[in-house]
Amino acid sequence: MNREKSALQIALMISVLLLLASGSAFAQATRTWVSGVGDDVNPCSRTAPCKTWAGAISKTAAGGMINCLDPGGFGTVTITKSITISCKHVEGSALSSSTNGIIINGAGIDVVLRGLDIDGGSPTSAGLNGIRFLQGASLIVEDTVIRDFSAVAPNGVGIVVSNTSLVPDIHIINSNISGNGNGAGGAGIQVAPTGTGGAKITITNTNFSNNVIGLYASTAGTSGLIYVTATDTTVTGSSSHGIVSEGTSGPVRMMLNHVTSANNLGDGVRSVGGNSVVRIGSSVVTGNSGTGLIVASSGQLQSYGNNQVNSNTSDGTATAVAFK
Template sequence: MIHVMKRAVLIAVATFTATMLYSVQASAQATRTWISGVGDDANPCSRTAPCKTFQGALPKTAGGGEINCLDPGGFGGVTITKSISIICDNTEAGILVAATNAIIINGSGVVVQISGLDIEGLGQTGVAGVNGIYFLNGASLTVRNTKIRGFRNGNGITFTPSANAALVVDNVVISESGIASDGTTGGIQVTPQAGIAVQATLTNVKIVDNLNVGLRIDTQAGAGTMAAVTVKNSQFSNDGSGIAVRSIAGAPATLMLTDSVVSGNGTTGIFSKGAASVACVGNSTITGNNAALTIGSGGSIFTYGDNRLDGNTADTAFTLPVIAKH
């Protein structure tokens, strides 16, 4: 009898152990996962059994891991709350949304990289998307090799972190975005929350055909807020205003613009207003705008003396003096 009881206990323990091992294996997260236009989110997101959507792959991907796209597809919007890379440079990887955000990033300390996406907000319909990418919280966001368009209820990228953070945008096109009635939205909005410091770097970026503002740098949330934005080899054309820099006292908002084109904007090329708003421009062309530059109370727009400023309806001048070149 005792022997039989011991055997039953051993069987029960073995069964329990096997069940636990299966459960751990089933819930294991991979450092690299895969999605496909013909995948299924019930799959483990492996190379041979890919998932269907970014949101479906996210919980099966380890923090700091990477989601890749096997083939073309529309992979749906996603809310990111952990460090992750979404890399789909070698195929057509789309996100199409109506009346919502395409990508939300909201996780303490997260590091997110996005590359190779086509993000569509249906701007020509009555249910246009809100933001292409909406960054609320995290340590950094990098966006590369991506097209964002049609977000008529917000911005292409809204970067409004609640903790100090960095933004990198490289080889990105943003178009047809911005709310017709508000005057502030459009391409990229860098608007840190009160007391937060951010740095942003934009290279090889085209922000064209947006309502209101191509790039808005705004620290009016409160004293102690800071935004420093560097832009190189980029284009701001056919927007309401090309670039706007806004601040209040004690909240510096700075722009360094080099090797770029600001053209064909309906209101102004570059706008700077506020006690701590400073724009510095070098080796850039400002042409075909209604006003080349608009300098409001407290604002400054300095030149390195090597810009081309002509062909605007009003060829307004830079703030003096010219910055010395070193």
């Protein structure tokens, strides 16, 4: 009897140990790694890294971080939980031919993308959008390059914000966004929520170059409110307009401070629609083939009176003095 009891106890202990081992094998880590020579069957540890961001994110706990051990192309990824992908000191790239680079789609999630190179590929297999924000609480894009997304409209955007509800906080810092758009469609960043969605966008020390439109915010599809604040930022070489605020349904409130809009083939700064208010100060608008400062359809464009607006085909004027 004692022997049978002992055998039963040992069997139970072994079962418990196996369950614990199984649980630990499937536990998600708070920090994982990818490498150009990794493998997605690995646990994504530093000594056994994964090959792709998609492989690593499935093994990373919500709120965790994915780091790059060495330069590599780590593929496209859809993010549905709070996560940081940080490759600041090595090149972590995503080649996004015929697809989106990174999709963010999770209720209430906070996402940080740092030190990435998101490439739209060649025109023959054009990437759709660099970053597509569908749902989330916040997004930080820092020290990142997003380039050459040339799919036809409604795609062809470096960063597209198209949430249907709520008001996410989105920050773009120290980044370069270039070569996005196709024909008359597309932009470096396009903020265009739908439904009741709004957005709060902050852009700091970022360059938009050679996009169809550099910076575009529109409430044509939403009753929500868009705030855009851009500082120490340059918009150049757009094949259409440099900066466009379009408040045709919900309000757009855009603040431009120490911003340069130069050498665009269309207008420098456009404010369109009765719900659009653009305020501009300490900024340079020059060399644009259209009008430097222009309003349409009852838009408002207010100046703090300390801008340099010259050498455009037509310089234009602000509609009012902004309150200091």
